[in-house]
Amino acid sequence: EFLRENLLNLPEPILLVGNKLPDGDSLGSALAILDFLRFHSKEAYVHCVLAPAPNISWMLSDEDSCDEVLDEYASLVVVDDQVDSQRLGIDIKDVPILCIDHHHGNFPEHLQKEISLRTIHDPPYIHREGNKTYCWKYAPATACLLIDADIFHPNLFVSLYQDTVGFTVNCVDGFSYASTLLNSCELSNDDVEEIIRKLNPVGSFQALESYFDATITMIRGIHNDESLQILVVSASPPDHFAYL
Numbered sequence: 001e002f003l004r005e006n007l008l009n010l011p012e013p014i015l016l017v018g019n020k021l022p023d024g025d026s027l028g029s030a031l032a033i034l035d036f037l038r039f040h041s042k043e044a045y046v047h048c049v050l051a052p053a054p055n056i057s058w059m060l061s062d063e064d065s066c067d068e069v070l071d072e073y074a075s076l077v078v079v080d081d082q083v084d085s086q087r088l089g090i091d092i093k094d095v096p097i098l099c100i101d102h103h104h105g106n107f108p109e110h111l112q113k114e115i116s117l118r119t120i121h122d123p124p125y126i127h128r129e130g131n132k133t134y135c136w137k138y139a140p141a142t143a144c145l146l147i148d149a150d151i152f153h154p155n156l157f158v159s160l161y162q163d164t165v166g167f168t169v170n171c172v173d174g175f176s177y178a179s180t181l182l183n184s185c186e187l188s189n190d191d192v193e194e195i196i197r198k199l200n201p202v203g204s205f206q207a208l209e210s211y212f213d214a215t216i217t218m219i220r221g222i223h224n225d226e227s228l229q230i231l232v233v234s235a236s237p238p239d240h241f242a243y244l
Contacts, residue, residue, distance in 0.1 A: 003149035014044035015073035020089040024162030026080040032153035049089035140170035
């Protein structure tokens, strides 16, 4: 509720920015927020300082951006980055600012200790400081904060897939969020496969439903004095993936 209410209470027009060179999580999350705001009749635009890579640029349409908003914006949403003019590549005005991220290193130094104690099972960490509001959660991707807030969009599959390196980093949690997103957006496996193909033009995906209807086993131990962690994903018909 916090994230939805804060987004909807921002004065218009709203400027959404992320990484200076957008990655999948930054751009996918920003565009999901953009559609959420516009669905609720809010004037908002996404600004990319540098052109996104071709494998994610298909998410961005001409009407999603407006150069004039850089001078006119009445509030700012920073997605997946620091509230810092040099990092973002824009001049930050004295307006209400909402920062949504999953990298604790992007937050002010005096907040580091507090957020470092939190786990993925905790609700988002909220901190207000002057005109800035920070919203952070330990999660595989910034997209997870939107999914937790019941903000769903197919582009968030780009965010999850790219920021979890194909669901292999933090992949137990990545699978969980991907399954929630799949069901909430009522997407077919073919829909998701098409999104992932756009991100990875080389190669194909077989039995994609294995990602979402699987038994996941985590094995941890010591072998030759080294810590070992194995994740096994088993589906039917049997497909096995092991990550060391």
